[in-house]
Amino acid sequence: MTISDFRSFLFSSMAACTAIGIIALTMLIPHSDAAADESRATGVYFENLKDGGKVRSPFKVIMGVEGMTVAPAGTMDEGTGHHHLIVNRTFISPGQIIPADKEHLHFGKGETETELTLPPGQYTLTLQFADGLHRSYGEDMARTIRIEVEK
């Protein structure tokens, strides 16, 4: 084998390796699609509070949303809505209007943070996103955490 023969052998085996590499990458594509779907996920989240966390009153609640846009109540553009905080109650079924009372707080100006004052004790806080007419986007756009308000 001459040096040039060896080179061409090397190149052809590199080409073969590249081909195998391409096949392997092709096989991986469904995986990278799944990862892209996750990054496009929609939902709401508490930016500064953890499930099982402890706080003292008054405490700040920062409300986050992914895949939708915060807009003031009355805005009926698709993909928009506003936050609600539900204290010691569960999420609201899709399409149902969220009540306005002590346990259901509306952030109809498009607020993304608030301050809560709660007596010491155990609570659940549910963040619920709903449309411009306060109609719930359901459990998919809700998040519930437990917190303890300390003395």
Ligand SMILES: [Cu+2]
């Ligand atoms: Cu509302």
